[in-house]
Amino acid sequence: MPSYRVSADVGLLQPGTQPQDVLPAAVDVAREGATVEAFDVAVVRGRARVTVRYECADDLTARRVGWEVLARLDELADISGRSVTRRWGNRWHPVRV
Numbered sequence: 001m002p003s004y005r006v007s008a009d010v011g012l013l014q015p016g017t018q019p020q021d022v023l024p025a026a027v028d029v030a031r032e033g034a035t036v037e038a039f040d041v042a043v044v045r046g047r048a049r050v051t052v053r054y055e056c057a058d059d060l061t062a063r064r065v066g067w068e069v070l071a072r073l074d075e076l077a078d079i080s081g082r083s084v085t086r087r088w089g090n091r092w093h094p095v096r097v
Helices: 021-031 060-076
Strands: 004-013 034-045 047-055 077-088 091-094
Touching: 004 021, 004 034, 004 060, 021 034, 021 047, 021 060, 047 060, 060 077
Parallel strands: none
Antiparallel strands: 004 047, 004 077, 034 047, 077 091
């Protein structure tokens, strides 16, 4: 099954959102529609970046899951640098459907 990844830079949190709740919320949404392989928060160029990697049967489903994760992150914080990508060999390419 193909591997996909959704990621976004996380800025200011919405009132009432705790930092430790952001990643689990994103993972929970992804698990509703896909098999989650890995997840992480990293600091990239001074900004927190949430990444969730998951498996889906096709690009259409993967894009829907990615958008749902991004929508949930957008409810919790200001986000930027959004992407949904598919792994081809050792590279990640944007999902186009």
